[in-house]
Amino acid sequence: MALLRFEDPFSSVLALQQELERTLLNPAFSMGFSGYGAYPPINVFDEKEHAMIVAEVPGLDLKSFDISAQGHTLTIHSERKREEEGGDWMGYHRRERAFGEFSRSIQLPEEFEADKAEAKYGNGLLMIRVPRHEAAKPSQITVQAASEEARRK
Amino acid sequence: MTPQELVKKEKQQVQTKGQEKTRPGVYYMPEVDIGEAGDSLKLWADMPGVSDKDLSVTLENNILTIEGMVSTSMYEGLSPRYTEYNVGNYFRQFTLNETIDAGRIKASLRNGVLELDLPKVKKARPRKIEVRPAQGK
Numbered sequence: 001m002a003l004l005r006f007e008d009p010f011s012s013v014l015a016l017q018q019e020l021e022r023t024l025l026n027p028a029f030s031m032g033f034s035g036y037g038a039y040p041p042i043n044v045f046d047e048k049e050h051a052m053i054v055a056e057v058p059g060l061d062l063k064s065f066d067i068s069a070q071g072h073t074l075t076i077h078s079e080r081k082r083e084e085e086g087g088d089w090m091g092y093h094r095r096e097r098a099f100g101e102f103s104r105s106i107q108l109p110e111e112f113e114a115d116k117a118e119a120k121y122g123n124g125l126l127m128i129r130v131p132r133h134e135a136a137k138p139s140q141i142t143v144q145a146a147s148e149e150a151r152r153k
Numbered sequence: 154m155t156p157q158e159l160v161k162k163e164k165q166q167v168q169t170k171g172q173e174k175t176r177p178g179v180y181y182m183p184e185v186d187i188g189e190a191g192d193s194l195k196l197w198a199d200m201p202g203v204s205d206k207d208l209s210v211t212l213e214n215n216i217l218t219i220e221g222m223v224s225t226s227m228y229e230g231l232s233p234r235y236t237e238y239n240v241g242n243y244f245r246q247f248t249l250n251e252t253i254d255a256g257r258i259k260a261s262l263r264n265g266v267l268e269l270d271l272p273k274v275k276k277a278r279p280r281k282i283e284v285r286p287a288q289g290k
Binding site: 012013014015016017019020021022023024037038039040041042043044045046047051052056057058059060080083085086088089090091092093094095096097098099100101102121122123124125127 | 158159160161162176177178179184185186187188189190191192195197199200201202203204222223225227228230231232233234235236237238239240241242263264265266268
């Protein structure tokens, strides 16, 4: 008897991790973007008519974002500030989180229209959707009969 | 201590040491700041991608456990084209030396940052002892 599965394995975090890892290790996918090692790290996903750029930037103020587009370059600028510690603060036991100003430019492939990008911020994730140029969008091609004979069939 | 600069850091995977989760998948250690105020411990943890319904904070036998599950629904129908970081759930535990009043713990999650206020039990708080002049002088 087969083992019961309570969940579709391809909807889980594991499936996403495997897919991201496969992409991380495949150099052919990284064409068109650059800047590995910069802050914040980004993941870029493909949709039919858009590209979606996702960055993990927790603890930012929505108002602190300054995102601009010039040509095919998107620039994200913001500042991450430390929370208020309170009046009777006695000191840190651990300090692992980083703060400060950052700026990152992302070079988009020609097929995207950087100036039409839309950005959203929630749960510490910055999501930027960039539409493809009309000409670069996939379009459906209908097959037509080549001759009278094929049409009659 | 100098503040840390914003640079890309590789996420630290949780070492399971024989204790495995029932659900497969990688767990990462959220980065934390822990400090002490007069009458409570404060903790901040960076857990981007976690919403409040997928977060659990427990305190049992002085062990504080923080666990956050990342939702992958936003990635449905998308295929990765270029990636720099991996996505995973979060898990971290701390042994607390102080005695914490579990009933008064406050937790809030804002923009992917968990903030915990762990009030010390009254007797564990530092108490200033007033020195009074001796009687009869």
